[in-house]
Amino acid sequence: MSNDQRRAFLRQAGLGLGGAALGGFIPGIGHVSAATAAELLDPLAPKAPQFPAKIKSVIWLHQNGAPSTLDLYDFKPDLQKLAGQPVPASFLKGIKTSTQGGVGKLYASNQRTWKQHGDSGAWFSNLLPNLATQADKLTFIKSSTTVGATHDISILKLNTGDLNPGRPSLGAWINYALGSANPDLPSYVVLYNGDREPSAGSVNWSSGFLPAVYQGTAFRPGDSPILYLERPELRNAVQQRTSLDLLKRLNLIGADRYPHDTELKARLQSYELADRMQAAAPAAVDISKESAATKELYGLNDKTSQSYGEVLLRARRLVEHGVRFVQVVSGFPEGVETDRQSWDAHSELDANHAVMARMVDKPIAGLLHDLKERGLLDSTLVVWTSEFGRTSWGESGTGRDHNPWGYTQWMAGGGLKAGFTYGETDEVGLQVADKDKAVDTYDLHATVLHLMGLDHLKTTFIHNGRSERPTVVYGKVIKEILA
Amino acid sequence: MSQGARKTLVALALLAAVFGGVRAADTELDMDLMQTIEDTNKSLASNIATQNAPGSTSDAKELQALFGKVEAHFVAKGDAPDAVDLSRKSRELSEAIVKSVASKDFGTASDSATTLSRTCRTCHTFYKKS
Amino acid sequence: MPTVADFGRAGQKPTNPELLDHLASRFVANGWSVKKLHREILLSATYRQASDERAEVVKVDPENKLLAVYPRKRLEAEVIRDSLLYASGLLVDKVGGPSVFPPVLKVGDVGKSQDFNGNRAWTVSENKEDWHRRSIYVFTRRSFPYPITQNFDPANPNNPHHKRDVTTTPLQALTLFNSEVVFDWSQALAGRVINEAGPSEDAQLSRVYEILFARDPSKAERAALKQFLADQQIAIRQRVASGKFEVAVPQGLKDTKNYDPVRSAAFVDLVHTVANSNSFAYRF
Numbered sequence: 100m101s102n103d104q105r106r107a108f109l110r111q112a113g114l115g116l117g118g119a120a121l122g123g124f125i126p127g128i129g130h131v132s133a134a135t136a137a138e139l140l141d142p143l144a145p146k147a148p149q150f151p152a153k154i155k156s157v158i159w160l161h162q163n164g165a166p167s168t169l170d171l172y173d174f175k176p177d178l179q180k181l182a183g184q185p186v187p188a189s190f191l192k193g194i195k196t197s198t199q200g201g202v203g204k205l206y207a208s209n210q211r212t213w214k215q216h217g218d219s220g221a222w223f224s225n226l227l228p229n230l231a232t233q234a235d236k237l238t239f240i241k242s243s244t245t246v247g248a249t250h251d252i253s254i255l256k257l258n259t260g261d262l263n264p265g266r267p268s269l270g271a272w273i274n275y276a277l278g279s280a281n282p283d284l285p286s287y288v289v290l291y292n293g294d295r296e297p298s299a300g301s302v303n304w305s306s307g308f309l310p311a312v313y314q315g316t317a318f319r320p321g322d323s324p325i326l327y328l329e330r331p332e333l334r335n336a337v338q339q340r341t342s343l344d345l346l347k348r349l350n351l352i353g354a355d356r357y358p359h360d361t362e363l364k365a366r367l368q369s370y371e372l373a374d375r376m377q378a379a380a381p382a383a384v385d386i387s388k389e390s391a392a393t394k395e396l397y398g399l400n401d402k403t404s405q406s407y408g409e410v411l412l413r414a415r416r417l418v419e420h421g422v423r424f425v426q427v428v429s430g431f432p433e434g435v436e437t438d439r440q441s442w443d444a445h446s447e448l449d450a451n452h453a454v455m456a457r458m459v460d461k462p463i464a465g466l467l468h469d470l471k472e473r474g475l476l477d478s479t480l481v482v483w484t485s486e487f488g489r490t491s492w493g494e495s496g497t498g499r500d501h502n503p504w505g506y507t508q509w510m511a512g513g514g515l516k517a518g519f520t521y522g523e524t525d526e527v528g529l530q531v532a533d534k535d536k537a538v539d540t541y542d543l544h545a546t547v548l549h550l551m552g553l554d555h556l557k558t559t560f561i562h563n564g565r566s567e568r569p570t571v572v573y574g575k576v577i578k579e580i581l582a
Numbered sequence: 583m584s585q586g587a588r589k590t591l592v593a594l595a596l597l598a599a600v601f602g603g604v605r606a607a608d609t610e611l612d613m614d615l616m617q618t619i620e621d622t623n624k625s626l627a628s629n630i631a632t633q634n635a636p637g638s639t640s641d642a643k644e645l646q647a648l649f650g651k652v653e654a655h656f657v658a659k660g661d662a663p664d665a666v667d668l669s670r671k672s673r674e675l676s677e678a679i680v681k682s683v684a685s686k687d688f689g690t691a692s693d694s695a696t697t698l699s700r701t702c703r704t705c706h707t708f709y710k711k712s
Numbered sequence: 713m714p715t716v717a718d719f720g721r722a723g724q725k726p727t728n729p730e731l732l733d734h735l736a737s738r739f740v741a742n743g744w745s746v747k748k749l750h751r752e753i754l755l756s757a758t759y760r761q762a763s764d765e766r767a768e769v770v771k772v773d774p775e776n777k778l779l780a781v782y783p784r785k786r787l788e789a790e791v792i793r794d795s796l797l798y799a800s801g802l803l804v805d806k807v808g809g810p811s812v813f814p815p816v817l818k819v820g821d822v823g824k825s826q827d828f829n830g831n832r833a834w835t836v837s838e839n840k841e842d843w844h845r846r847s848i849y850v851f852t853r854r855s856f857p858y859p860i861t862q863n864f865d866p867a868n869p870n871n872p873h874h875k876r877d878v879t880t881t882p883l884q885a886l887t888l889f890n891s892e893v894v895f896d897w898s899q900a901l902a903g904r905v906i907n908e909a910g911p912s913e914d915a916q917l918s919r920v921y922e923i924l925f926a927r928d929p930s931k932a933e934r935a936a937l938k939q940f941l942a943d944q945q946i947a948i949r950q951r952v953a954s955g956k957f958e959v960a961v962p963q964g965l966k967d968t969k970n971y972d973p974v975r976s977a978a979f980v981d982l983v984h985t986v987a988n989s990n991s992f993a994y995r996f
Contacts, residue, residue: 365880
């Protein structure tokens with residue numbers, strides 16, 4: 100609902116802070132505009148989905164840097180056979196390649212072995228032994244496609260649906276459409292491991308043209324996820340409360356001159372949320388009291404997987420506390436020698452993926468197992484996603500270049516056909532085999548929204564006189580993978 | 583280069599940059615035409631979403647005409663049968679949207695519009711230069 | 713120009729190409745002087761407009777693409793920190809020298825991870841002067857960005873930037889409101905105000921607004937502030953009565969004759985709150 104629509108609705112419904120409040124008078128503050136009064140009602144109040152939802156929370160596991168799914172899930176015996184040869188022209192039809200130095204010869208690592216797992220017979224390489232045990236929980240999308248030659252713009256498209264900044268991320272749309280299930284925590288949280296913030300930047304959890312209050316909040320990795328959570332020692336709780344009340348009054352007086360400015364209101368909201376977080380957040384992110392068995396399950400005892408495991412354990416706890424969208428951006432293990440600090444293996448893929456796969460393998464397997472054990476898997480959606488895949492031809496001899504024409508992603512959780520694979524790539528794993536089964540990022544978004552009880556076509560926001568939706572002008576729910 | 587000539591050159595370069603790149607040779611499709619199609623398509627999606635019948639109809643009719651031009655271009659080119667098919671399909675989808683809107687079936691119109699957008703991308707995979 | 717990183721085909725068209733041309737040709741004519749271009753823009757009627765919303769403008773041009781009002785801006789990360797330091801009189805305006813490591817926490821230790829040579833991510837500078845240098849001198853460690861500025865969307869040192877993000881998060885609220893490092897600055901600012909305005913409450917309120925916002929508080933604001941001082945003193949007295957004598961008082965007070973710690977502590981809270989308000993964080 101736009102601000103105008105909401106105001107009209109409120110006026111008609113006679114809601115507000117005492118009948119006089121709508122565009123009227125608030126005791127202690129004086130006269131305020133209608134917009135201010137409307138926004139005093141909570142923009143993050145929970146809203147019902149458009150139809151019954153299958154899931155309540157999403158854990159979006161963005162594998163930053165683009166892993167080679169040809170070395171993880173997409174077993175291509177023909178690629179092994181043809182390795183070392185130039186790419187046959189038939190496979191290159193219809194794509195524009197831009198590899199530096201030209202398209203190399205097909206590449207397959209000789210360190211890769213493949214096996215089928217579970218009742219579903221899903222293929223996993225030797226790089227993911229733990230995740231392989233969860234094979235029957237996964238719904239593979241082996242015909243993923245997207246656009247883009249560079250990480251930043253493709254990551255932006257993956258998260259916000261456009262190659263240019265300015266649109267809200269998927270988490271922001273969900274936050275807008277469904278509101279918060281827990282008023283004491285941000286309902287859209289961004290987590291990452293490694294020692295630096297995700298390189299693609301905060302535009303990937305931005306609220307875009309939606310009101311600023313719907314953006315994601317990033318929590319730091321490590322021991323103090325939320326710095327400055329405690330108030331200063333010399334200020335007691337009563338002082339804190341009265342100061343915040345004064346802040347609210349001052350800000351409202353100021354905001355009256357800018358009734359359409361949602362950012363000013365969002366800032367006011369952020370102080371209130373910060374205050375509530377002081378009480379609620381420590382419990383939510385504290386993993387020290389988890390059992391030793393759980394810590395082992397998430398790979399916390401292995402240096403390579405420890406930081407990612409901690410992040411996923413936090414993610415589970417946040418979901419338990421009602422956070423709607425947890426965006427996890429993979430980093431890299433601390434203290435481990437890696438040439439590239441992400442999955443982006445343009446060279447030396449074996450060395451890179453040995454580390455990166457080990458970083459995520461146990462934690463993700465642990466997360467899936469743990470969610471199932473706690474009865475949360477049916478109401479949660481876990482998504483393995485990346486900005487693109489990697490090419491079948493080698494780069495610099497031992498790496499792979501970017502491949503937006505056919506790669507693998509997977510989802511797991513409520514409302515899906517578990518142990519199922521949708522779509523496939525061609526014999527060498529380069530392009531989607533059947534173009535009609537191609538799953539673009541918009542289709543992924545449409546499907547996630549559908550599972551949350553939202554029709555992507557009807558989740559709209561009027562911006563600049565135009566109706567906008569998460570999937571821009573595209574998007575198709577992949578009905579074949581729904582249970 | 584003289585001051586005057588340089589000034590003119592700089593001004594021209596600035597103008598060119600400002601107006602979105604030098605026009606390519608005339609065997610290429612006009613980029614402004616494509617931009618107009620994209621803008622109209624976005625407007626169409628919005629109008630269908632808000633069930634604005636006159637707006638949707640006008641957008642869809644304009645797309646029909648624009649895709650007609652695209653189709654003619656590729657027919658004249660002669661060596662691009664896929665593009666001819668795709669632009670014809672786009673033209674037909676636009677026409678279908680006009681009909682859906684006329685019978686107040688915005689659901690079907692919405693689906694057709696989404697299919698239309700996908701058609702744009704399919705064609706671009708083969709026929710967009712950048 | 714909505715896409716300042718791309719003036720070409722992939723970008724959007726400028727809203728006023730004639731104006732862009734005009735400025736560009738004058739820029740060249742003025743010998744490519746950036747200073748003169750700045751002058752021209754800053755002295756223009758457009759730039760000097762107020763930022764108040766105008767209902768008729770919002771209707772027609774909700775994104776203010778045609779600059780009918782001044783586009784209010786959130787202060788950039790470094791500006792927020794520097795302005796607070798400057799207002800409180802703590803800023804050390806020394807130019808040049810090696811980068812500095814101001815404290816992240818008043819009490820406690822962060823930045824413990826080490827590199828291969830055993831150097832910590834963050835070792836706080838011993839020289840206290842270094843704590844109050846301008847933000848541009850703060851060490852930029854990619855693995856450990858300085859949180860007080862980091863939370864306010866500084867430029868990511870890994871990438872070139874054409875524009876700063878502006879996010880609004882509870883982490884920012886926590887940083888400005890709860891960080892003891894920032895609270896210290898408010899204590900110093902409170903001290904400065906009392907020193908300069910004297911004992912009169914009205915004069916003090918005016919002086920705070922004069923320092924922070926270059927204006928007087930409005931009637932509504934003044935009323936709110938006075939009410940707060942009265943209420944806050946009651947709250948603090950209750951705290952003191954229950955045995956907790958430590959309160960946060962203004963720093964650097966020159967005249968301690970009429971010193972009332974309870975009232976002073978309330979004033980510190982007031983100053984801190986005003987520094988957290990939107991009026992400070994935004995340039996209107």
